[in-house]
Structure formats: C-alpha cells, structure tokens
Amino acid sequence: MIAVQIFKPNDLRIIDIEKPNIDDKNNVLVKMTAAGLCGSDAGIYHGTNAAATYPRIIGHEMVGIVSETGKGVTRLKTGDRVIVNQVTSCGHCYPCLHGRGNVCDNLKVRGVHIDGGYREFIAVPESDCYILPGSLKDTDAVMIEPTTIGIQGCSRARLEKDDTLLIFGAGALGTSILKVARLFCDNIIITDVINEKLSEAKAMGAKHTINGKKENLVEKIKEYTNGRGVTVSIDAACIPASLMSLLQTTGNAGRVITMGFSTSPIEINQFLITSKELDIRGSRLQNKMFQKAIDLIKEGKLDLNGSCSHTFNIKDAQKGFDFNDTKDPSIRKIVFTFDEK
Numbered sequence: 001m002i003a004v005q006i007f008k009p010n011d012l013r014i015i016d017i018e019k020p021n022i023d024d025k026n027n028v029l030v031k032m033t034a035a036g037l038c039g040s041d042a043g044i045y046h047g048t049n050a051a052a053t054y055p056r057i058i059g060h061e062m063v064g065i066v067s068e069t070g071k072g073v074t075r076l077k078t079g080d081r082v083i084v085n086q087v088t089s090c091g092h093c094y095p096c097l098h099g100r101g102n103v104c105d106n107l108k109v110r111g112v113h114i115d116g117g118y119r120e121f122i123a124v125p126e127s128d129c130y131i132l133p134g135s136l137k138d139t140d141a142v143m144i145e146p147t148t149i150g151i152q153g154c155s156r157a158r159l160e161k162d163d164t165l166l167i168f169g170a171g172a173l174g175t176s177i178l179k180v181a182r183l184f185c186d187n188i189i190i191t192d193v194i195n196e197k198l199s200e201a202k203a204m205g206a207k208h209t210i211n212g213k214k215e216n217l218v219e220k221i222k223e224y225t226n227g228r229g230v231t232v233s234i235d236a237a238c239i240p241a242s243l244m245s246l247l248q249t250t251g252n253a254g255r256v257i258t259m260g261f262s263t264s265p266i267e268i269n270q271f272l273i274t275s276k277e278l279d280i281r282g283s284r285l286q287n288k289m290f291q292k293a294i295d296l297i298k299e300g301k302l303d304l305n306g307s308c309s310h311t312f313n314i315k316d317a318q319k320g321f322d323f324n325d326t327k328d329p330s331i332r333k334i335v336f337t338f339d340e341k
Helices: 039-046 144-157 172-181 195-204 217-224 242-249 270-276 290-298 314-325
Strands: 002-008 011-016 028-037 062-069 081-084 121-124 129-131 164-168 187-192 208-211 230-235 250-258 279-282 310-313 334-337
Touching: 002 314, 011 314, 028 039, 028 081, 028 314, 039 314, 062 121, 129 290, 144 172, 144 230, 144 250, 144 279, 144 290, 164 172, 164 242, 172 187, 172 195, 187 195, 187 217, 195 208, 208 217, 217 242, 230 242, 242 250, 242 270, 250 270, 310 314, 314 334
Parallel strands: 164 187, 164 230, 187 208, 230 250, 250 279, 310 334
Antiparallel strands: 002 011, 028 062, 028 121, 028 334, 062 081, 081 129
C-alpha cells in the first residue's frame, strides 16, 4: 500500500509499505478515506516542528472506515465510519495519573512521533476510534480533530459567559476555536491580516474583527473593551510577534493561552506578565475531547459542514503541500482523499 513519508525536511516521498495486521492491542484495521493537512504537518515537512522525528509517515487528522476487527472489539463493526485519536499515552506517569494524558511523559502522537494516517490502512486500538456523525462527509469530518484542539484550548482558558476573548489568527485553528468559544461567551474579538477570513469569522459569530495589517491591534482592543483589555486571549497564529501582542492586549488578571510549537527565541516583556498577574498557559493537543466534539455536532451546536476548501488525492500529496505553501487566501482546509485514481 502507498504512504506519504517525510524522509527529512522538505523531502516528501510516496512510498510503498506493507499493509498492517491487527493484533491484541491494535485490534481495529481502518481503511483511510480522508486525512487533513494541518499546520503542524506543514511544519514537519519544512522542518520547523520541534516535536517531530524523521523519517515519518505524517497525518493526524484521520478519517476512515473500519475494515477489520479483532479480539476484544465490542463497540465497532466492519463498515463503521470513524475518526482516529492522534494521542497515545502510557497511563501511569505523573500527567496521566492527574488526568492529563495529552502531555504524558511518554507521549507518542500519530503522525509526529509514530507513523500516522497518510497511508491506505492503519491498525489502532478500538478505544482510539470514534464513530462519526452521519451528517458529516469524510472530508469535513477531518475537522473534528482541530475542533478537539479548540475545545482543549477553551478548557485551558476556563472561558466563562462574561469573558471577552481575543483570538489571534482566523485560520483553521482560529475558526475552530471560535466555533467552540461562542458556546461559552458572547464577546469574541478575532484578528488576522486577511479580510476574507475576518469576514467569515464575523459570520461565524465574532463580535468584532481587526485587520492587524491595517489597524493598530492594541488601540482597537482598548476601544472594544473600554480601555481595560480582554480577559482571555488565545494564540491561534503562533507567529513570533503574537505572544507579545497578547500580553499587551490582555487586561489585569487575564489568561493567555499559547499553542505554538516554534523553538525560535521571541521577545516578551516580563513586566506585562507580573504587573497584570497574567496566567500564561500552554494548550497542547486534546485530552479525550473527541466524544465531546461529536456530541456537540449531534446536538446541533457545532456545524462542520463545508469546512473543506480543497482536496487532493493522496498520490498528489506534493501538489497539496506546494499549494498550501502559496498561502492562497481561498485555503481553509486542504484534505487528502484515498479514492482510486
């Protein structure tokens, strides 16, 4: 079967590997139907993802159909449409024992530390498979995984009804956070540099939008918050200047959530943190949030239909990554499909 492997940074290869077999642990065989292209996948391709190891079959937004089940499987049957959890944890380290397996001391993420879903079949434990809502196409269903990241970020932010939230970045991650955040609070501000993305964010429920290229972010935040700053800010762009911007725009006693993975040094102002007594919190991956996301979809509180903007056959993965690098403003979500070609 074919797979997409990043052999080393900027070296993408279509390789032929053996079809996996199920065993007592990985007791479900999933035939992949769709896999999303995430910013972290692009980071692995370009060598900017500090967590990745090479060579690696990437892909962590994984949707498919149950092809075979093995010993101990009780919940799934052949033909079920599923999404696969990307997080694997040991269950016995300090974070796991404190309910935070997403930062397990022995964490292995599919598509990052171990091989992921850019391949025709993957064998995984039944416990890592979640049945998809019938209302979602496979290409849109890949967005359940980014939605879980949004749920995790909002959970770490401890969002409440009276919060004013600033989301920095209106890309796939930022809009995923927005869709979740609007279930918790009404006053949401989002900033980006592309007007089309800001218009979409406004339609999704953002109260205010700010074009950071044309407007002064700090001044606009003061205008929209009567001078005090937002109570919560989340970095969904993860660029060198974003954290400092959030420290400047978040008011006293606020919470700042970081989600970036760059190891490049950045400049921040310690006075802003101490004088405002800000809580700076990281948010990584997701902590058993798949079922929460699926339940919100079933309840009609989240709509992921139409999330996919572009599709490429998995055999054309290089074309997909090249197109992603163009930063074309029409890109919302690129998805690789596994249909015969």
